[in-house]
Amino acid sequence: MTTRPRFEELAWRSTPIGELSLRRRVEPSLGVDVYEVKLGDEFLMSSLFTAAEEELARLALAELDEPAIDVVVGGLGLGYTARTALADARVRSLTVVDLLEDVIDWQRRGLLPGATELTDDPRTELVVGNFFARAASAAGFDATAPGRRFHAILLDIDHSPRHVLDSTNARFYTEPGLRELARHLLPGGVFALWSDDPPDDKFLAVTQAVFTTVRAVEVSFPNFYTGSTSANTIYLAR
Structure with a gap:
């Protein structure tokens, strides 16, 4: 019988923004497989901590009353946000945009x-595309229907509005950047953002200048490494 190795690098490639790798390892304290994404020296995602990524979709879609919902997800990662969105039977279409093929x-x-x-x-x-460039463009997220608008746009790419993976992303988190995004939402639509940082009052103020209703929800989850609780933030704006 073949025994799976305790560590595998499943994929690796040099990209314009750094070395990208997908790894699988066994977490000895839990005896489970853990899948991790690294970009350069930064850990982007781990399958051990997915509660907030899943809540990003649940909280956003819970804001909507429509029987049929069209959704954009910026950043595929390990797929938890996208799969959680699909679990909502009201989702009619799901467009996932990721920079890296x-x-x-x-x-x-x-x-x-x-x-x-x-x-x-x-x-x-x-x-395959640049979410931020598409958000800034009039054409938007559907190449077959330029200007198409959506009920929900969910974003999980940068660590937070203050800690971005690429300096060119920073403009998105300003009032002009959010106004450009807002034109891709249908009336009453929701923009939801994942952040690794606690709620940021300055970013909330910027968001409130663009959207009518804005709130930040902290999502707590057990951290197996620290033996305590960690938290991420979900921003919801309509």
Whole structure:
């Protein structure tokens, strides 16, 4: 019988923004497989901590009363936000935009648990592209229907509005950047943002200048490494 190694680098590639890798390892304290994404020396995501990524979709869609919902997700990662969105039967279409083709390819190749839930669902479109450039453009997120608007736009790319992966992303978190995004939402639509930082009063003020209703929700979850509780923030704006 073949024993799976305790550590595997499932995929690696040099990209314009750094070395990107997908790793699987066994977490000895829990005896479970952990999937991790690294960009350079930074850990972008771990399958050990997905509560806030899932809540990003749940909280955003709970804001909506529509029977049929069109959703954009910025940043595919390990796929938890996208799959949680698809679990809502009201979701009619899901457009996921990721800058890195490799990240989308991991799902298509089945390198991650639950990948087929995403790739085999006819509601899903996986798009290689720059979310921030599309948000700033009049054409928006659907190349086949320029200017198309959506009920929900969910974003999980940067660590937070203050800690961005690329300096060019910073403009998005300003009032002009958010106004450009808002034009891609249908009336009553919701913008939701994941952040690794606590609620940021300055960013809340910027968001309130663009949207009518804004709130920050802290999502707590057990941290197996520290033995305590950690938290992420979800911003919800309409």
